[in-house]
Amino acid sequence: MWYLANYLEKNYAVSINGQESAWLIYLIVAIASALVMLGFASLFAGLASFVERRIAGRIMARVGPNRVGPQGLFQFVADGLKLIMKEDLIPNGADRFLFKIAPYFVFAGMLGTFVVLPFGANIVAANMDVGIFYIISITALVVVGIILGGWASNSKWSMFGGLRSAAQIVSYEIPLALSILVVVLLSGSLSTQGIISAQGGLPWDWFIFHSPFAFIAFFIYFVSALAEGNRTPFDLPEAESELVAGYCTEYSGFRFVVFFFAEWANLWIMSAIAVICFLGGWRVPFISVEESTSSWGIILLGLAIFMVKTLALVVVVIQLRWTLPRLRLDQMMNLCWKYLVPGSFVCILGTMTWMVLIDWNSMIGLVLRVVVFAGAFMLLAYYIYRIRFNYMIDRDNYKKMTGKDMWYPPYRLP
Amino acid sequence: MSSSTNLTLGQYFKNIQNAALSTLEGMAVTFSWLFRRPITIQWPDKIEKPLEETLPERTRGILEVETRICTGCLACQKACPIDTISIDMERNAETKERFIARFDIDAAKCMYCGLCVDACPTGAIRHTTLFAYATDNIDNLLLSYVDKGEKVTPFRPKDPQPELRARGSIGKNVLERNLKSKN
Numbered sequence: 001m002w003y004l005a006n007y008l009e010k011n012y013a014v015s016i017n018g019q020e021s022a023w024l025i026y027l028i029v030a031i032a033s034a035l036v037m038l039g040f041a042s043l044f045a046g047l048a049s050f051v052e053r054r055i056a057g058r059i060m061a062r063v064g065p066n067r068v069g070p071q072g073l074f075q076f077v078a079d080g081l082k083l084i085m086k087e088d089l090i091p092n093g094a095d096r097f098l099f100k101i102a103p104y105f106v107f108a109g110m111l112g113t114f115v116v117l118p119f120g121a122n123i124v125a126a127n128m129d130v131g132i133f134y135i136i137s138i139t140a141l142v143v144v145g146i147i148l149g150g151w152a153s154n155s156k157w158s159m160f161g162g163l164r165s166a167a168q169i170v171s172y173e174i175p176l177a178l179s180i181l182v183v184v185l186l187s188g189s190l191s192t193q194g195i196i197s198a199q200g201g202l203p204w205d206w207f208i209f210h211s212p213f214a215f216i217a218f219f220i221y222f223v224s225a226l227a228e229g230n231r232t233p234f235d236l237p238e239a240e241s242e243l244v245a246g247y248c249t250e251y252s253g254f255r256f257v258v259f260f261f262a263e264w265a266n267l268w269i270m271s272a273i274a275v276i277c278f279l280g281g282w283r284v285p286f287i288s289v290e291e292s293t294s295s296w297g298i299i300l301l302g303l304a305i306f307m308v309k310t311l312a313l314v315v316v317v318i319q320l321r322w323t324l325p326r327l328r329l330d331q332m333m334n335l336c337w338k339y340l341v342p343g344s345f346v347c348i349l350g351t352m353t354w355m356v357l358i359d360w361n362s363m364i365g366l367v368l369r370v371v372v373f374a375g376a377f378m379l380l381a382y383y384i385y386r387i388r389f390n391y392m393i394d395r396d397n398y399k400k401m402t403g404k405d406m407w408y409p410p411y412r413l414p
Numbered sequence: 415m416s417s418s419t420n421l422t423l424g425q426y427f428k429n430i431q432n433a434a435l436s437t438l439e440g441m442a443v444t445f446s447w448l449f450r451r452p453i454t455i456q457w458p459d460k461i462e463k464p465l466e467e468t469l470p471e472r473t474r475g476i477l478e479v480e481t482r483i484c485t486g487c488l489a490c491q492k493a494c495p496i497d498t499i500s501i502d503m504e505r506n507a508e509t510k511e512r513f514i515a516r517f518d519i520d521a522a523k524c525m526y527c528g529l530c531v532d533a534c535p536t537g538a539i540r541h542t543t544l545f546a547y548a549t550d551n552i553d554n555l556l557l558s559y560v561d562k563g564e565k566v567t568p569f570r571p572k573d574p575q576p577e578l579r580a581r582g583s584i585g586k587n588v589l590e591r592n593l594k595s596k597n
Contacts, residue, residue, distance in 0.1 A: 324440060386442035390442055398451075405451070410451050
């Protein structure tokens with residue numbers, strides 16, 4: 001629906017037959033697409049919070065929220081309503097103006113990235129030439145908001161949270177940008193659609209399997225994006241057990257919702273960027289870039305493929321949160337400066353060398369990509385084997401102790 | 415990650431390997447939990463049989479009185495540290511027979527210490543497994559095991575053993591009657 005921004009600018013403004021009305025239509029389309037994306041982001045944020053709580057429950061042998069609505073699906077509506085109805089407190093001695101606007105910086109930084117996030121062939125609000133660069137820059141608004149909130153709260157917990165966040169986000173911007181630079185090298189384009197078009201539909205045509213260096217770059221991107229989004233194990237800015245709630249300690253009511261809304265929506269953004277840059281985006285197998293806009297069926301198929309890949313990554317991020325403990329501040333800095341930054345430089349140099357030596361379209365390039373893909377597949381197989389192993393070592397004991405089968409798959413909703 | 419300042423190159427790559435493999439193993443453990451049965455008991459509506467039936471034998475729920483074997487000795491009333499139990503014994507003026515005219519337990523006051531149960535010589539007063547009796551009217555929690563006007567003859571050890579009612583059934587009847595009449 002919102003790819004119309006480009007489309008209408010070209011076609012409708014002409015058909016209305018007046019240059020004066022072009023800006024009006026552009027404005028209307030811009031507002032409409034902004035509202036659509038706001039709707040998508042808020043719905044996703046709400047549902048992601050619900051899904052995360054359900055997954056967290058199952059990982060901890062609990063059930064999770066399943067009372068409000070069918071299987072607890074409206075839990076996030078109830079939580080949101082509860083928070084919105086609460087009093088909007090401003091602490092004594094706080095900088096009232098900065099305190100009030102800080103959540104909107106975080107919100108704007110988050111929602112701004114949606115402008116260039118493509119959902120399918122043609123389905124993008126604005127296909128900017130500097131798309132990826134724009135994403136990296138506008139997410140810097142988030143750190144401004146967090147520092148403002150931490151400073152303006154006049155609370156030591158908020159202050160610590162804000163400062164930690166500044167240190168963390170500024171540090172992790174570097175490996176993040178460098179690992180995305182690998183993709184930019186490979187595609188020769190900064191635009192998100194350009195990056196996707198340079199990849200293929202089949203797994204070994206994705207950038208992640210281009211070379212071992214690109215494969216490592218994907219993980220460097222992923223870890224840095226986790227840190228950028230304040231997700232565990234990098235949730236130091238809002239460490240509950242250390243800093244109460246970090247920069248949002250003093251926030252309540254609607255402003256608190258805005259902070260958390262941004263955090264949940266960020267889940268989609270980081271996963272979507274990973275899919276765009278490394279995992280082939282909306283490309284459908286066996287269909288070329290030119291054909292992929294030819295019919296609505298193919299566009300929707302691409303949309304579905306993009307959604308499935310992104311949601312799979314979202315689940316991995318959620319699962320990571322309930323697996324790893326929080327890093328210490330010095331460990332976090334060590335990881336960034338001693339491991340990720342040198343690693344991403346190696347990845348860039350390695351990818352450059354690889355590109356010079358082996359042509360993407362040559363036979364040997366394809367064979368090497370398939371080899372990297374096979375290696376990744378073996379890793380996945382090992383992961384699944386370990387899951388099965390961990391399940392099997394407890395199965396018989398469980399049966400002996402409780403008399404019940406331990407098997408209770410996720411699709412069986414309690 | 416080791417935070418030592420003198421990091422050899424071998425140790426450096428060892429750290430990376432450890433971090434990657436232990437993360438993978440941790441993810442495998444948590445993922446396997448998605449296929450395991452949750453231990454949550456979803457009281458009150460999503461369980462196979464009522465929780466009252468599955469609670470252990472010695473659960474201290476609300477008190478009930480089996481009036482068929484109550485001797486009217488007032489031992490429970492005296493044992494109660496907070497005057498939860500009130501019993502009225504009366505005497506028929508003509509036949510000189512004693513009878514129980516009132517046996518009230520204020521479940522709102524009761525602290526489930528079980529001293530009355532220990533003091534009872536016949537086991538007439540006992541704990542049930544009933545525990546869920548939230549109400550908006552505190553009078554509903556006054557459990558009368560002898561109705562107004564009813565005259566219950568005390569049990570004497572010489573008497574033949576009467577048929578006893580199931581544990582929990584008496585208390586449940588009284589509670590449900592209270593909730594119906596006084597709401």
